[in-house]
Amino acid sequence: MxxxxxxxxxxxxxxxxxxxxxxxxxxxxxxxxxxxxxxxxxxxxxxxxxxxxxxxxxxxxxxxxxxxxxKEIPLARIIRLLDGAIALLPCVSLNYYERCENCRDEAVCGLNDVMSKVRDATLKILENKTLKDILTRNVSIL
Amino acid sequence: MxxxxxxxxxxxxxxxxxxxxxxxxxxxxxxxxxxxxxxxxxxxxxxxxxxxxxxxxxxxxxxxxxxxxxKEIPLARIIRLLDGAIALLPCVSLNYYERCENCRDEAVCGLNDVMSKVRDATLKILENKTLKDILTRNVSIL
DNA sequence: AAAAAAGTCTATCCTTTTTATAGAGTTTAT
DNA sequence: ATAAACTCTATAAAAAGGATAGACTTTTTT
CATH class of the missing domain: 1.10.10.10 (Winged helix-like DNA-binding domain superfamily/Winged helix DNA-binding domain)
Structure with a gap:
């Protein structure tokens, strides 16, 4: 959340x-x-x-x-700025990565794998949708 | 996170x-x-x-x-149980919905719209991937 | 030059959530 | 009977979230 x-x-x-x-x-x-x-x-x-x-x-x-x-302000930018990581786990975060302290090898961790997919799916939207995409009113000046 | x-x-x-x-x-x-x-x-x-x-x-x-x-335990189940909502906003949560207090009409809110898409993309993975999918070792008994 | 409007900045505070710990209680195998 | 293990309630420390206060600076207007 x-x-x-x-x-x-x-x-x-x-x-x-x-x-x-x-x-x-x-x-x-x-x-x-x-x-x-x-x-x-x-x-x-x-x-x-x-x-x-x-x-x-x-x-x-x-x-x-x-x-x-x-249109130059991706939604991901705002989230990272105020909330930090967008990924669900520190070990799959692109911008706020931290090593997993609970598993032996991230490379063969199934959780890491699934959460990377979630991250990619989320970022595909949040990196591409911008402030412009969430406006109701269109202001000609922009 | x-x-x-x-x-x-x-x-x-x-x-x-x-x-x-x-x-x-x-x-x-x-x-x-x-x-x-x-x-x-x-x-x-x-x-x-x-x-x-x-x-x-x-x-x-x-x-x-x-x-x-x-294979009967979807990852989404665990998250909802311990963390609550999976969605990024209360107003787009399927299981923990709360009305948005900052916008007039959710039906025409662009933010609501984008975050619904994020939720759907996330759930598509987390509802379908189960505990079985994140195991490293395969135990024949299961 | 003075006054008023408006944003800036720092510090503090309160509440809630998260994370973690303690310890007495209960159940069960042997 | 005893020791091993989970159960349950209470508590506490730490972090995060949310909010407030007030002095300060800049700019416009008169």
Whole structure:
């Protein structure tokens, strides 16, 4: 299951993308619209900013905005950023690999084998589907 | 990511299946063989017993043993039992569904749509692969 | 220059879940 | 009777998740 953090990030990004034509969007607007605690959302948007996905503008008329086109943001990127590994086991994770401490040889572990298949099937979708693919409203500017 | 509990459960089940011809297996043997805390493993095996997957025998010569053939135990069953939902979002879970609190209408939510596809791809594997499929050693008795 | 609006950043806190341990209790083979 | 093993309940330590507070900085407006 994805953490709340990642779930909130997706909803916030959707809101930012669908309103990209309105300039910077207030955290408070997103929080209200998507029913998320405003302070918690602050942390999340900051992480997305530090990762180069969002930009922000301070002062009056400020807010957050996308730095990249939605179609350039794969869903897998967001999950890895906020949740870490996408794989079900550390020993089959591509980006957060850790050696299995419960089996003698990963090379002949049937569990490793099956979970690699699950990982591949999952990534096939999450690496190819982008923020653009989960938008409801189409904004011409993007 | 699967919890340690589920990971340990898989390794314990593998050990039980691969040694099914030896009669009841001691918790301590599994714990030692798979490098798992014996007391933690106790709880896990008990859960598996209460779910009807394992049987146990008390007293000298006792231990745990499989109640069903490995090919009758889908991996998804174990995950659901110990970890709960397999889906990445509560709003796309078949067995642990919860309404999405961040979007207006799940029916037109793009995120819901993509995550349903991930769920289907994952379940296609985890519902069809069984304990038998992750064994290294083949035990004729099974 | 001052005030107001808005995001930034750090620190802290509370709760829940996860992981792990302890120990008394019960059952069974010998 | 005894020792071997699982059972069960309670507890605790650690990590993660979720949330809050408040001082700080930047920018716009007046």
């Amino acid at each position: 994805l953490s709340k953090k990642t779930q909130y990030a997706f909803h916030a990004l959707i809101h930012l993308a669908e309103n990209a034509d309105k300039g910077p969007i207030l955290i408070s607007e997103i929080a209200h619209e998507k029913n998320i605690s405003i302070k918690f959302l602050e942390n999340i948007l900051l992480e997305l900013k530090n990762a180069g996905i969002l930009g922000s503008k301070k002062g009056k008329g400020g807010g957050y905005y996308l730095l990249k086109a939605p | 699967l919890s340690k509990k589920t990971q340990y459960a898989f390794h314990a089940l593998i050990h039980l299946a691969e040694n099914a011809d030896k009669g009841p297996i001691l918790i301590s043997e599994i714990a030692h063989e798979k490098n798992i805390s014996i007391k933690f493993l106790e709880n896990i095996l008990l859960e598996l017993k209460n779910a009807g997957i394992l049987g146990s025998k008390k007293g000298k010569g006792g231990g745990y043993y499989l109640l069903k053939a490995p």
